[in-house]
Amino acid sequence: MGIEYIGGEVPVLLLIVCFLLAVLFAVMPLLAARDKDLVEPTRTQAKGLPTLVVLAGLALFIILAVVPIKAVAAEGAFNCGAVPCDHMEPDLNDKESLQRGAKYFVNYCMGCHSAKYSRYERVADDLDIPHNLMEENLIFGSERIGQLMDIAMKPQQSKVWFGVAPPDLTLVARARSPEWLYTYLRNFYKDETRPWGVNNRVFPNVGMPHVLIGPQGLLECSAGPKLNHHGGALRNDVGQVEVDEHCGALKEGKIKGSMSAAEFDQAVYDLVNFLEYVAEPVAVKRQAIGYYVLGFLLILFVFVYFLNREFWREIH
Ligand code: HEC
Numbered sequence: 001m002g003i004e005y006i007g008g009e010v011p012v013l014l015l016i017v018c019f020l021l022a023v024l025f026a027v028m029p030l031l032a033a034r035d036k037d038l039v040e041p042t043r044t045q046a047k048g049l050p051t052l053v054v055l056a057g058l059a060l061f062i063i064l065a066v067v068p069i070k071a072v073a074a075e076g077a078f079n080c081g082a083v084p085c086d087h088m089e090p091d092l093n094d095k096e097s098l099q100r101g102a103k104y105f106v107n108y109c110m111g112c113h114s115a116k117y118s119r120y121e122r123v124a125d126d127l128d129i130p131h132n133l134m135e136e137n138l139i140f141g142s143e144r145i146g147q148l149m150d151i152a153m154k155p156q157q158s159k160v161w162f163g164v165a166p167p168d169l170t171l172v173a174r175a176r177s178p179e180w181l182y183t184y185l186r187n188f189y190k191d192e193t194r195p196w197g198v199n200n201r202v203f204p205n206v207g208m209p210h211v212l213i214g215p216q217g218l219l220e221c222s223a224g225p226k227l228n229h230h231g232g233a234l235r236n237d238v239g240q241v242e243v244d245e246h247c248g249a250l251k252e253g254k255i256k257g258s259m260s261a262a263e264f265d266q267a268v269y270d271l272v273n274f275l276e277y278v279a280e281p282v283a284v285k286r287q288a289i290g291y292y293v294l295g296f297l298l299i300l301f302v303f304v305y306f307l308n309r310e311f312w313r314e315i316h
Pocket residue numbers: 104105108109110111112113162164165166167169172175176181184185205206207208209211212271
């Protein structure tokens with residue numbers, strides 16, 4: 001506070017704070033003189049809580065922890081609606097996959113879904129996409145690179161068209177899970193009773209049309225094994241696999257896609273990888289910083305260890 005204030009006039013608030021500090025230092029000896037040495041209190045809870053109360057508390061804790069987990073798990077027999085989730089492991093360091101995913105997302109999804117908590121520029125920088133390429137290929141209409149990835153469709157209109165407004169997808173990978181998305185996007189099938197002629201095994205009676213019909217084609221229901229709770233085939237008493245005639249499996253139908261099944265799986269993988277990235281753009285950086293923090297603590301530990309030895313040297 002003794003140094004010259006760079007900004008010209010010294011703000012009044014600063015003066016007041018300095019004054020109060022000065023007063024505090026001035027009266028401190030008086031305050032200290034009033035301190036009395038008190039008798040050290042005996043520990044208030046030397047005996048601890050009664051065993052019964054401790055056990056009851058523990059039981060309550062376990063109930064409160066387990067019941068919600070069970071309740072959530074009970075929602076469906078499987079994590080992905082009528083089927084177990086297919087495995088997929090996002091790889092946020094695979095920039096090429098993420099770039100392809102971004103391309104699919106703006107082309108196939110942004111007609112209806114926004115990602116309005118994200119900006120084009122951030123995506124371009126994070127995924128190593130040059131700004132001019134981003135502007136030419138991934139940003140449509142009059143949008144500019146600094147803008148949020150919002151869409152023109154109004155929720156009021158889309159609610160009329162689809163029955164539900166398509167939700168924003170910025171955080172969907174965290175709200176659902178990458179496995180759920182990966183399974184959901186690959187499990188649309190033909191169902192003439194639905195308004196769009198399709199249904200979904202993961203999201204029954206979904207309001208979304210099968211937008212990836214071009215690359216995937218239109219799968220149809222066929223007989224397949226009924227599944228037990230672990231996702232394996234359900235067997236009857238004599239060991240035969242029980243068959244679900246309605247929709248136990250999906251098979252290729254009349255409408256073929258432009259991609260093979262393997263290519264399509266890869267495309268959906270890329271798309272979900274991108275959704276995972278956009279749900280937490282700092283994930284890679286956060287992990288990298290984590291290593292530095294652990295390294296710092298490791299080095300600090302050496303110094304603290306010797307400091308501790310120094311402190312206690314004369315005492316033991
Ligand atoms: C023609 C418009 C349209 C397009 C294009 C579209 N969707 Fe949808 N989507 C919807 C609608 C409508 C819903 C709401 C469905 C419901 O709740 O019944 C939805 C729901 C979803 C959901 C479920 C959200 C949730 O958690 O409930 C996901 C995930 C999703 N869409 C992903 C995508 C992806 C990925 C693409 C691009 C491949 C895409 N959508 C393209 C209309 C669309």
